[in-house]
Amino acid sequence: MLAPEPFFQPRGTPISVYLRIKALTDLGHNVDLVTYHLGEDKTMPGLTILRTPNLFGIRKIKIGPSLTKIPLDFLLVLKAAGRLVNNKYDLIFSHEEGALFGVILGRLWNIPHLYDMHSSLPQQLENFNFSRSRLLKSVFMRMEKMILRNSEGVIVICPDLQKTVKELGFGAKAVLLENIIEIDSSAPDRDDVSRKRKELGLEGKKVVLYAGNFQPYQGIPLLLHAAAHISDPHVVFLMVGESPAAVRRTKETAVSLGIADRMVFTGQVPPGHMPLYLELADVLISPRLSGTNTPLKIYSFLKTGKPVVATRLWTHTQILDDDIAVLVDPNPESMAAGLRFALFDPAGQSRARAAREMAAREYTIDRYREKIRLALSKSQGDKESGVT
Numbered sequence: 001m002l003a004p005e006p007f008f009q010p011r012g013t014p015i016s017v018y019l020r021i022k023a024l025t026d027l028g029h030n031v032d033l034v035t036y037h038l039g040e041d042k043t044m045p046g047l048t049i050l051r052t053p054n055l056f057g058i059r060k061i062k063i064g065p066s067l068t069k070i071p072l073d074f075l076l077v078l079k080a081a082g083r084l085v086n087n088k089y090d091l092i093f094s095h096e097e098g099a100l101f102g103v104i105l106g107r108l109w110n111i112p113h114l115y116d117m118h119s120s121l122p123q124q125l126e127n128f129n130f131s132r133s134r135l136l137k138s139v140f141m142r143m144e145k146m147i148l149r150n151s152e153g154v155i156v157i158c159p160d161l162q163k164t165v166k167e168l169g170f171g172a173k174a175v176l177l178e179n180i181i182e183i184d185s186s187a188p189d190r191d192d193v194s195r196k197r198k199e200l201g202l203e204g205k206k207v208v209l210y211a212g213n214f215q216p217y218q219g220i221p222l223l224l225h226a227a228a229h230i231s232d233p234h235v236v237f238l239m240v241g242e243s244p245a246a247v248r249r250t251k252e253t254a255v256s257l258g259i260a261d262r263m264v265f266t267g268q269v270p271p272g273h274m275p276l277y278l279e280l281a282d283v284l285i286s287p288r289l290s291g292t293n294t295p296l297k298i299y300s301f302l303k304t305g306k307p308v309v310a311t312r313l314w315t316h317t318q319i320l321d322d323d324i325a326v327l328v329d330p331n332p333e334s335m336a337a338g339l340r341f342a343l344f345d346p347a348g349q350s351r352a353r354a355a356r357e358m359a360a361r362e363y364t365i366d367r368y369r370e371k372i373r374l375a376l377s378k379s380q381g382d383k384e385s386g387v388t
Contacts, residue, residue, distance in 0.1 A: 002098035006038035153379035209281035219287035229336035302359035307342035324355035
């Protein structure tokens with residue numbers, strides 16, 4: 001498995017990589033994971049982590065495309081080639097841009113390739129403000145199509161990506177695998193919840209929780225301006241995630257809007273601790289403004305039985321509708337109105353119950369494993385066993 005990511009870190013794609021490995025090893029496969037030098041080691045039966053050497057002194061990799069990844073990807077492909085020289089594998093399983101190397105190595109060693117398509121590569125250039133060059137976007141579009149053509153199977157994480165793959169002529173290869181979150185976590189203890197509520201100063205408050213990074217596409221300024229439209233001093237906003245520098249910048253914006261006393265920042269927390277923070281919340285929010293992938297957190301939000309407020313954009317509406325969520329226009333006034341509805345109107349709780357019932361049917365670990373099995377069968381011609 002090729003994962004051009006810091007593994008493990010508590011952010012989108014590394015979480016997905018972990019879940020894929022967990023499902024594969026649960027199904028009896030062995031996984032040799034080739035990944036960057038950065039990240040926390042995760043131990044599970046059947047997993048061997050093979051890290052690239054830290055030849056360039058790189059200590060941090062930002063989310064999304066970056067020039068920093070180029071030398072690291074070069075080391076990653078060399079590491080993978082070295083493993084292929086000395087070991088026999090039944091499948092190469094590649095994430096994101098690692099699929100470019102995966103299909104090349106697969107052809108050289110005559111090994112099937114499975115592409116885990118977490119997002120559209122050309123779209124990432126815009127989502128992360130990396131480049132608006134038409135030439136570079138065209139190169140990425142051609143690369144993406146080449147990867148799809150030369151992969152035996154493709155995992156897509158949302159209906160939009162499934163539609164993209166189908167429009168490019170490779171729909172028969174695709175398996176839709178929603179990114180549910182199940183990472184070494186259990187239901188939080190009531191005493192732990194009470195202690196954390198007191199520690200964060202949330203006693204007697206209505207809590208709106210945002211969890212994730214503070215990248216531009218996430219709509220954090222929109223959320224802050226919506227908060228400024230809610231005058232109730234008992235409504236506070238719990239912001240879970242991000243680096244100290246990003247938190248500092250966001251706090252400065254909160255001060256300028258006069259809402260600093262109603263904003264609580266935690267910084268990054270381990271994924272296994274997220275159930276505790278979700279339990280603190282009265283309402284969960286996703287203010288995302290751009291991109292077409294469904295946010296990873298939506299699936300865990302739906303399971304909580306708490307109202308979910310989200311922008312009425314395709315990134316959300318391919319999964320959410322007005323029966324299970326509070327969908328709002330991407331402006332502060334509409335978001336503030338949606339938050340008040342979710343916090344104080346009993347109809348918001350009705351939608352939350354409907355969401356939990358839907359998630360209990362659709363987003364289970366058993367269905368997740370079955371879809372992994374289907375993706376393997378597409379990639380390996382229905383072979384039942386092997387080393388991944």
